[in-house]
Amino acid sequence: MSAFQQILRSNEDSILTSWLKGMSSSTRRSDLIDDADLKQQVKEFLRLFTEAAQISSDIQSAAYVSVREFLKQIAKSRMDRGFSPADTAMFILSLKEPVFVALKDTLKGNPSELVTEIWSSGDLLDKLAMLTVDTAIGFREQTISRQQEEMLELSTPVVKLWDGIVALPLIGTLDSARTQVVMESLLTAIVETNSQVAIIDITGVPTVDTLVAQHLIKTITAARLMGAECFLSGIRPAIAQTIVHLGIDLADIQTKAKLSDAFSIALRILGKSVVSARTAQASSKIKEE
Known part of the structure; x- marks a missing residue:
């Protein structure tokens, strides 16, 4: 098991606390989502992500089915609330800092392995963030397409x-x-x-x-x-x-x-x-x- 997998499994609670605490105001967007809902989303994603990461690092594998479905729900709910695709991506990317800090504390005596783990974990989170962006943009395009159809109908009154x-x-x-x-x-x-x-x-x-x-x-x-x-x-x-x-x-x-x-x-x-x-x-x- 890699250091990244070990840290996720053994430091899930501390990472959760650091993740919530370290979120910037632009990521938290308290004007669009309350703290209770945000904490629930963070907790659920971290749980699913930790379970999937113990099995595979391929986000398209069967291990990440629950993660992908949850991110689709997150993207849909956040688009409905007024979040931009960038805001939605930052929800995932903001997890990098607490993970990197935990890796640094664990592997500070092994710089080579630290760089490797930071690279692999960062790449995994980047891919999940991009998946979230693609999903959010897909929902936005569906909304725009539906609105265009409605406008066409409204613009052709008989x-x-x-x-x-x-x-x-x-x-x-x-x-x-x-x-x-x-x-x-x-x-x-x-x-x-x-x-x-x-x-x-x-x-x-x-x-x-x-x-x-x-x-x-x-x-x-x-x-x-x-x-x-x-x-x-x-x-x-x-x-x-x-x-x-x-x-x-x-x-x-x-x-x-x-x-x-x-x-x-x-x-x-x-x-x-x-x-x-x-x-x-x-x-x-x-x-x-």
């Missing part, structure tokens, strides 16, 4: 303007991922509302290039396959010039400069019209007379 008429106002840049959400949202709304007319408004889209135009054409084609007439509104002068300059063919697509213009046409298609209350009252009086 509005029912009238019985049989839905509109999809788009704001921001269109890419392949967002276009898929746009298409799914629009087609679902057409089915749920049994709409005969759909309006895609791109007033809030800053630029229209060839790729964006292709995405819009695919969405309009899909809406037509669902049996709904589809209009494209919000064609500003700058966008019209860009479309012409790029040679994009929108000849088969009905376009309007304003959403209100497209809405007026949609009403006519459904045989509807909007009149003022005074006009309606006047017409009613004339009929009565």
Whole structure:
């Protein structure tokens, strides 16, 4: 058994005390975790680590299964509480000092072995810290990905303007991922509302290039396959010039400069019209007379 393994087994309590005492404020983060929870995490990790280190120094071996699972839990809980990946890594790296001090006290008469043990124990803790960082970053990426999906859904609201008429106002840049959400949202709304007319408004889209135009054409084609007439509104002068300059063919697509213009046409298609209350009252009086 190496000196490092012996020290962990025989000095677990003193290392635990030194570890907690030596943690800096940036590592302890009392604003994010209380002392009771921190002590529990430190105690549990040191116990699992000591048991695994007696068997192997390979963190990917079966001996470290419990250690790896515990570090995943630590990374997840700390990310949820607001710790950064660096803060989470320092939780493991701060164990180095009490371990190195214990090694120095034990092997002070053997400098060569001391260097070897410090190197091997430090390398082992570094690998565990990196595993924690990778896990924390993985959880953060999952969170970011989920938030992006939620933002995509929120940024593509389908509005029912009238019985049989839905509109999809788009704001921001269109890419392949967002276009898929746009298409799914629009087609679902057409089915749920049994709409005969759909309006895609791109007033809030800053630029229209060839790729964006292709995405819009695919969405309009899909809406037509669902049996709904589809209009494209919000064609500003700058966008019209860009479309012409790029040679994009929108000849088969009905376009309007304003959403209100497209809405007026949609009403006519459904045989509807909007009149003022005074006009309606006047017409009613004339009929009565």
